[in-house]
Amino acid sequence: MTGRVRVALVANVLDDGDALAAVVAAYLPRAYGVEHVAATGSIVITGRDRAGWTLDGYVIPRLASGCIWATEVDDPEAVRRFHVREAREAQGVLL
Numbered sequence: 451m452t453g454r455v456r457v458a459l460v461a462n463v464l465d466d467g468d469a470l471a472a473v474v475a476a477y478l479p480r481a482y483g484v485e486h487v488a489a490t491g492s493i494v495i496t497g498r499d500r501a502g503w504t505l506d507g508y509v510i511p512r513l514a515s516g517c518i519w520a521t522e523v524d525d526p527e528a529v530r531r532f533h534v535r536e537a538r539e540a541q542g543v544l545l
Contacts, residue, residue, distance in 0.1 A: 453498050456505040457485075458520040459532070460493040460513070467491030470518075477512050479503040488532070495520065 460474055467487040474493055475484050482497030482505070499505060505522055513520045 453500075455496055455498055457523045458495045458505060458510060459523050460495065460518060460520045467493065473516070474513065474518060477516060477518065478509060482509055492532075494532070 460470070467490070470491065471484045471487045471493050474495065478484070478495065478497070479500075481500040481503055482495055484493055485496040486494040488494070495509070497505070497509070502508065510520045510522065
């Protein structure tokens with residue numbers, strides 16, 4: 451695969467992030483996958499655009515067809531901060 455890794459965040463409105471992650475994974479092309487399910491139930495998707503299977507042109511619209519709302523995260527540092535915040539919240543440390 452070529453190109454940069456692209457990242458999207460799915461905000462979960464359900465209680466069971468693992469169940470939603472399974473549904474999200476079923477919508478994704480082979481070059482994309484569920485990277486992380488947060489304690490809050492939000493899901494991080496990562497992958498690389500390949501042969502027309504692009505994040506903005508295919509993945510996000512495909513998820514939307516199942517009423518699953520994803521947003522691209524252009525800043526990798528934002529994803530790192532998301533993971534740090536989640537870890538602190540899990541430990542009971544407020545930000």
